[in-house]
Amino acid sequence: MPSLGDSCWRRDGVAALALPFRVHLPDGTTRTDPSQWSKDTDVLAATGWTRSTLTQADLDAMYPPPPEPTWLEAGYETPGGWRLAWQPDDVALLTGLYVLAARANQLGVTQPVVVTDMAGERHTLTFAEFESLMLAYGAARAAASAGGEV
Numbered sequence: 302m303p304s305l306g307d308s309c310w311r312r313d314g315v316a317a318l319a320l321p322f323r324v325h326l327p328d329g330t331t332r333t334d335p336s337q338w339s340k341d342t343d344v345l346a347a348t349g350w351t352r353s354t355l356t357q358a359d360l361d362a363m364y365p366p367p368p369e370p371t372w373l374e375a376g377y378e379t380p381g382g383w384r385l386a387w388q389p390d391d392v393a394l395l396t397g398l399y400v401l402a403a404r405a406n407q408l409g410v411t412q413p414v415v416v417t418d419m420a421g422e423r424h425t426l427t428f429a430e431f432e433s434l435m436l437a438y439g440a441a442r443a444a445a446s447a448g449g450e451v
Contacts, residue, residue: 303319303355303363310339312349316359324348372445376419377438383418399435402428 303309308316309316320335326347332338339345376384376391385395402414406428414431416424426434 303360305355305357305360307355309353309355309359311351311353316353316355316363318363318421320350324350377441379418380437381424383422383424385416385438386419387438387445392433392442395435395438399431402431 303318309318309356310320311317317427320339322335323331323333324335324338324344325331332341332344340348345351357443376386378384385391398414398416402412405412410427413425414428415430418424418427
């Protein structure tokens with residue numbers, strides 16, 4: 302990976318790590334093999350290529366940072382600070398878990414609910430905590446779907 306200050310070529314203000322194989326000259330001729338034509342100052346002048354060094358702006362343009370995750374990829378941040386995914390499959394799994402936990406609660410079974418977050422960490426919740434979480438999760442997911450983001 303190139304670094305700040307490394308040698309590069311520049312044309313029209315844009316840095317390049319390598320010269321193109323073929324260049325076209327104003328008289329209609331072409332030159333190939335940049336290891337040879339790069340030594341000819343007349344060809345360089347005619348094609349607009351110059352030697353330069355990489356700046357931070359060049360590196361930023363060559364290697365832009367990855368885009369921020371979309372609301373769907375980012376998931377839902379719980380009040381506890383951990384994230385739940387909300388791709389359709391994730392919503393279906395959590396909804397199924399909620400239905401089963403609600404039925405167990407109706408039958409008097411007091412079993413904790415275990416939810417795995419986006420980082421793979423498991424969280425053990427009471428049914429009341431889980432129900433509150435699911436109500437907030439559902440409301441946030443519906444709002445995000447309607448508006449495109451949270």
